[in-house]
Amino acid sequence: MSQLDTPVLELRNVTKTYSVKQGLFGKPKPLTAVNDVSIKLARGEVLGLVGESGCGKSTLAKILLGLEAPSSGQVLVDGQALGGQDRLALARRIQPIFQDPYSSLNPRKNIYDIIALPLRVHSIGNEVSRQKSVREILDIVGLPARVMNSYPSQMSGGQRQRVAIARALIMKPEIVICDEPTSALDVSVQSQILNLLNELRQEFGLTYLFISHNLAVIEHLATRVAVMYLGRIVEEASVESLFDAARHPYSDALLKSVLTPEPGLGIPDTHLGMTYPNPIAPPDGCHFHPRCPSAMDLCKSQRPTPLFDAAGRIECHLFSP
């Protein structure tokens, strides 16, 4: 385990700011989608990233895929800064699986062309060897080779997501960014895809960044969890410690609002105020204080500093160093 000290993927103080124009003649205002985020992914681990819509999860995924450049901070792959690597080299190491298999496959291309696109772009092999690779990867994701000539519209949601996984894996990447890979699928298909992702990870030693709002899925698959709120990681811990004893009040509220299929328990009260704050005008102090059931005066004025300890990382005045 020589790579233990070099994380396969690392974000160092990554910030992404957009300027948003409000109204026709409004002055552009900065929107900080990702705010000073630092995370490390060790080889073979699954980092679950959770948070409500608008918290910056998807922006973070785009930065990791090189689709967006961070406004400041660094992304390192195997200890090497992302800016120093060319786009093709990066694409070989990090691949995405998107949420909606109805939108992630080009409807005008057949399955073979879709899966072989990475090989063509990277000029890997010739048409014969590509055919062979596509056959192999189809077998790995559990699709018969005869789907090669079909089109996405002829397939079910689960099959399409398998195609998307095949496309992501055909170049044998090390890191896969899974952005809500099962939330558009039916329940009976979700579990197949989750099982497949889990199998593939073990077989190919993949590292996942798994973005989801489904905490049951995160709990099942992830080894570590990062909780994001308004662009910041407010808590990061191993999946056991987070799900057994979440420390940040926001993580706690998120966990409480999960509806497990246990009849008779009723619907939980999260004690969260309902409105997610406007990211253009985030609250002062701790961003979470207007919705926090245990907010103190300090929280309104001062931003908590992160605490790093054995359990992970937490950013809350209740756990100030």
Added chain:
Amino acid sequence: MTLATSANSVDPLLQDIIGPTPGQQLRRRFFGHRGLMIGASVLGLLLVIAVLAPVVAPHDPYAQDLMARMKPPVFLGGTWENILGTDHLGRDYLSRLIYGARVSLLIGFVAALISGTIGTAMGVAAGYFGGRVDMVVTFLINVRLAMPVVLVALAVVAILGGSLQVVIGVLGLLLWDRFAVVMRASTLQVRGREYVAAAQAIGASTPRILLSEIMPNIMNNLIVVITLEMAHAILLEATLSFLGLGVQPPTPSWGLMVSEGKNMMLFEPWLVLIPGTVLFVVVLAINLMGDGLRDVTAPENRS
């Protein structure tokens, strides 16, 4: 598992690839659409006639016979020698109509091709790159929309003189606005799809993404606009020729024929009615085809 597969080996419910390919579906919808079929047949017939004009036309369209001027068409008491009669110079009207189809279709097609290339390039660039590019293109579209097409065309033709090439060039350079608007909107829509993000994440180059991810998915809209702009160009050519600023005589052009017939309109109305009707039918056919193509290629947009 084993039980299920063995029990259902020939079960009609069991299937994993659903339905026909997009191509098969398109074909089925294409041939099932009445308006589209009518429009396409009329246009196809006309195209064949135009291409085979030297074979099909009964007479030389330029051959004058001053002894046989303004012979009425056969249904108004004329002879089968000149089925649609002759014009004021004694030229066979049917032959002139047939050769006129060549001019009209040529102008419609080439003008739509030129403006389509310009408009698509601008629209796709604006939609895909956004930002400054989009601002510039939007500005150009607005400038173009502020210019009255007929007046500008008249002015240009008046300066350069009317000829087939000039008319095609002027129309081609003026009719790109709808292409740009439609292509920009379609590109914006497609750009947001995840397969474009997936191609970017694969490392595909921008030209590759534009050509193989974006273009195939906006092609249907492009084809619809091409047909509509063809009709537009054909009408404009007729207008210009009617005003004497389009194709120059003695070239047979439908607009010119209407123009030449208008002096006699009160005495021999068929001189205007025949080319007018043909023009009407062609434009109607193209529009039917355009509407049909829109229905067929985007069934989800049908009301």
Added chain:
Amino acid sequence: MCQSKSCQDTPILSIDNLTIDIPTSAGTLHAVRGISLDLKRGETLCIVGESGSGKSLTSLALMGLLGKRIVPRADRMEFDGIELTTASARTMRKLRGARMAMIFQEPMTSLNPAYTIGDQLMEALTLHGGSSRKKARARAIELLEKVGITAAESRLSQYPHQLSGGLRQRVMIAMALMCEPELIIADEPTTALDVTIQAQILRLLADLQREMNMAMILITHDLGVVARVADKVAVMYAGELVETGPVKEIFAAPSHPYTRGLLRCIPLPGKTKRGSVLGTIPGIVPSLVGDVEGCTFRTRCEHAAPACRGPIPLHSSPEGTHSFRCIYKPGSLQAEAALSTGTSV
């Protein structure tokens, strides 16, 4: 059907053998086949099913919103004694909004972007209740407050696009409640929302339902939501009701192979081992175009047998509350599962 004591108050909604056929170019699509349901005041029925199960079509048929091309057939489809299949368009219009209301999944598409929240809320009341604008306004404010919207009065003049998704869904709920309906149908009301908002909206719906003694049909694919909200559950697969019963029985002793399969697909916190292999239902939902015979789940069922192509018997519990459609007798699959895995379900 209703002999037991608990059943004596007559159901407000009673459906018997509802069938929806949709004509398509490839043939008739048998989208919904032979659905029978009863619902009493104050009761919540969850219809669970995956895409293509016909759950949304069923609810649209109840509201008379299927459109002209699709005509639902039923032996009986009564709402408080009014037969809905034969009701005139006028009667249906009067019922909708006034006595039956619907909440859709995507509030943005069901709210009119051109009118303010206030206008849309009040329209429901002035249209059906015939009350004055002043009264309607007061009621709108009252309801917005009830659904947890702060500064309700100022919200009345806002447009839908000025509200967040959670707020819009609350406005939709308020709008559905304006005329105090007796039956409310919610089609995936929280699917587009975040988990934290979902819990709040569902709590709100449940509270309001209890307070107004409404009957509620909640359509969802989320078994977590079903477990926490439902009194009764109806499981639909490929247009058929495969199992119905009280929520506790469905979750404790699911009888139809599909219900059992669904429950195995989701990781249960504390019960499913982290990272373990989850249960799956292989295959896909079959096409329902053309003749549909036997059990449509047979192509995906691990217990499928040749008999599944024939007529499928309906097994009912002695009280008549729990029933399912399968060639296997009640309990036989549980026993088999217990034998093969050594655990009880």
